[in-house]
Amino acid sequence: MWQPDGWDVRVRLGVLTPHADVGPESELRAMAPAGVGLHYARVPFGGMGRGGVMEATIPLAPVRAFAEPPQVDDAAALLAAAPVAAIAYAFTSSSYVIGARGEAYMLARLRERAGGLPVVATCAAAVEALRALGAGRIALVDPPWFDETLNELGRGYYEEAGFEVPYAAPCGLPGGQAQVSPQGLHDWVAGRVGDAAEAVVIGGNGFRAVGAIEALEATLGRPVLTANQVLLWSALRAAGAGTDGVEGYGRLFTEAV
Template identity: 80%
Template structure:
């Protein structure tokens, strides 16, 4: 996973994308951020922005941290995909703790392992049952984790923000590109926040 965040391939890809008519680049790889940590991800983003000739580059965990700050969250419940093992989940906890958050709950989701096996109703029920009340928000990690479809229902059930890897990455990419995020429905409280 570390290799996906290190030169030369990702750097070359950023440079190639910067030549395309895009307003921002989104790096969608949660587990590599867990492995390299918050500081490592920040370093990678700086490096990629340089290779992209100043074009904004955003990444999942950095975007999640930014979103949590915007929402005023200090304590999170971290739910990772079932295919993340305990070691990778612990690295995820450490990544968010390094960024200044308390993580009273962190675990891989107890569902069948496999992207196509994740059903929104099952994910909703597991997260609602597992994340303790002391978590001010739920963070669902993993860009391959099909979780966007449960944001609204989980927020209604839990009464607190739910952030998923792809949701925060889209939010950060739109902000980096200078686009408004407030007119987007179905992606949770984050998109309704000014």
């Protein structure tokens, strides 16, 4: 008689996302197992216009500004007023720009504004995931709208964290978010990352990627990590919820210790 209404969940996660980006919501919803509620706060991002329109490459100034107070801090405080157990910061590129130390300061600031709730970020989650999988050498693939400068900042982020990065490049697929497909991403990555890396990291929370994880792992024979995948993994752990029930989205959910 009674239909599911979304209220009966075991844990609720909050997500901070750029105001015009539907990527994090789409992918996190696809991966989240039953019993996980997802609740989003939209944060203004100067690099996106109405309808999610972006320039061919995103400029660094609005990327940096996204991580600065007061807007993201205010959004975290409002989100923390809801009954969420952890908050996830769904924006890769600002961590590249401010670096691991700046990211750590930002997370501490957001935790304070969130009243002590755990706050996790994409790049820090990727580092945690790589270490859990025992991978020390990575291939880094970023969205087409990340230029070489931003991609090199990403390489520097992971090198600073102690990883070797024998391959790093923006993806050469057409640049619009809606133009990316899982098959296209699979074919591009599989043909370029080579054998030197122990894992592949695909950056960009707005980059359509989680649908290609399982196929890429089968083709490449190594773990594949994507922005929203590692963010969900880290947020569930931070909330004390465990990662059981996530199926079809990579070795991370079955092999990470």
